[in-house]
Amino acid sequence: xxxxxxxxxxxxxxxxxxxxxxxxxxxxxxxxxxxxxxxxxxxxxxxxxxxxxxxxxxxxxxxxxxxxxxxxxxxxxxxxxxxxxxxxxxxxxxxxxxxxxxxxxxxxxxxxxxxxxxxxxxxxxxxxxxxxxxxxxxxxxxxxxxxxxxxxxxxxxxxxxxxxxxxxxxxxxxxxxxxxxxxxxxxxxxxxxxxxxxxxxxxxxxxxxxxxxxxxxxxxxxxxxxxxxxxxxxxxxxxxxxxxxxxxxxxxxxxxxxxxxxxxxxxxxxxxxxxxxxxxxxxxxxxxxxxxxxxxxxxxxxxxxxxxxxxxxxxxxxxxxxxxxxxxxxxxxxxxxxxxxxxxxxxxxxxxxxxxxxxxxxxxxxxxxxxxxxxxxxxxxxxxxxxxxxxxxxxxxxxxxxxx
Numbered sequence: 001x002x003x004x005x006x007x008x009x010x011x012x013x014x015x016x017x018x019x020x021x022x023x024x025x026x027x028x029x030x031x032x033x034x035x036x037x038x039x040x041x042x043x044x045x046x047x048x049x050x051x052x053x054x055x056x057x058x059x060x061x062x063x064x065x066x067x068x069x070x071x072x073x074x075x076x077x078x079x080x081x082x083x084x085x086x087x088x089x090x091x092x093x094x095x096x097x098x099x100x101x102x103x104x105x106x107x108x109x110x111x112x113x114x115x116x117x118x119x120x121x122x123x124x125x126x127x128x129x130x131x132x133x134x135x136x137x138x139x140x141x142x143x144x145x146x147x148x149x150x151x152x153x154x155x156x157x158x159x160x161x162x163x164x165x166x167x168x169x170x171x172x173x174x175x176x177x178x179x180x181x182x183x184x185x186x187x188x189x190x191x192x193x194x195x196x197x198x199x200x201x202x203x204x205x206x207x208x209x210x211x212x213x214x215x216x217x218x219x220x221x222x223x224x225x226x227x228x229x230x231x232x233x234x235x236x237x238x239x240x241x242x243x244x245x246x247x248x249x250x251x252x253x254x255x256x257x258x259x260x261x262x263x264x265x266x267x268x269x270x271x272x273x274x275x276x277x278x279x280x281x282x283x284x285x286x287x288x289x290x291x292x293x294x295x296x297x298x299x300x301x302x303x304x305x306x307x308x309x310x311x312x313x314x315x316x317x318x319x320x321x322x323x324x325x326x327x328x329x330x331x332x333x334x335x336x337x338x339x340x341x342x343x344x345x346x347x348x349x350x351x352x353x354x355x356x357x358x359x360x361x362x363x364x365x366x367x368x369x370x371x372x373x374x375x376x377x378x379x380x381x382x383x384x385x386x387x388x389x390x391x392x393x394x395x396x397x398x399x400x401x402x403x404x
Contacts, residue, residue, distance in 0.1 A: 014398075020046060192222075213328075287301050321355060
């Protein structure tokens with residue numbers, strides 16, 4: 001019995017500290033009285049928790065001028081500058097590393113090639129890059145509190161075990177434990193698209209709503225779903241495989257084995273491949289002269305009036321819209337966010353998405369539903385930092401810092 005009691009006491013402590021910290025972080029500068037009011041915690045508890053947070057340097061007192069001209073009220077705000085973390089985005093053949101302070105300001109960024117076929121190569125390459133990055137930026141790091149890593153594939157976000165990655169031989173890679181033991185610091189590992197959806201919620205275009213769906217169109221097509229301000233994961237932690245919704249039974253075969261998945265139409269390689277194929281068949285296009293066509297080229301030429309590029313992107317928008325309409329019917333989000341290079345040509349792609357969402361989802365669900373471009377697309381490591389931020393706000397990392 002007793003063990004359970006102790007566990008519960010620790011959990012209550014963690015949740016209460018997190019509630020206080022979260023309020024100060026989200027609504028600061030805020031007074032202790034307001035914190036007690038909003039959190040509904042006893043003033044004595046709030047005083048005790050804020051004292052611990054102040055002693056650890058996680059919050060600071062700021063004097064605010066009283067509107068009545070009387071005594072100045074002391075308010076609390078979070079301290080972010082001395083607390084540093086490293087955020088890593090692992091791609092299929094590259095790794096990106098950033099140094100952040102706790103306020104989400106990126107202080108350094110580097111991208112390196114990283115080729116790996118199995119988990120040993122992946123782990124070794126990652127550790128080498130982390131050690132190099134740390135030694136390059138040691139002079140800028142005050143207190144290193146965590147390392148966050150996002151990657152394509154399936155991850156257990158609680159244990160930090162990687163269960164599957166496309167094109168890589170993985171067998172339950174205990175990545176978080178590996179990083180923890182090497183660097184003696186907390187580590188959080190998660191899926192890249194889900195991490196991005198969370199970052200969008202904390203710092204980007206969905207920070208004004210509690211329910212949103214992020215659809216990412218890069219090498220593949222994925223979705224991150226936020227419900228009630230939390231990443232929606234489900235029991236098997238694998239939700240949002242929008243790229244594998246079948247939209248054309250007679251379509252191309254997908255790497256997953258099925259035919260006509262969204263990913264075979266609405267992913268960068270598929271878009272470029274189709275444009276090349278049509279040009280080879282004799283269709284006219286201003287891209288015909290180009291040797292090596294990229295997704296950026298398709299977007300630029302479409303915006304400059306090239307009909308073939310334009311129609312190709314409208315087709316992508318139509319197919320994305322069909323898949324998004326299904327998720328709208330299932331989740332009734334307040335906002336749809338699109339991430340990826342195709343947002344360069346959003347004036348062409350977004351109306352097509354919108355038309356299909358309107359034609360294929362419930363009127364009450366899509367009325368006034370904004371479809372917007374990602375705001376953090378150009379900060380690829382932000383998803384990994386968002387997991388560290390979440391661990392501060394839910395108390396998991398916060399409690400560890402308070403116990404240090």
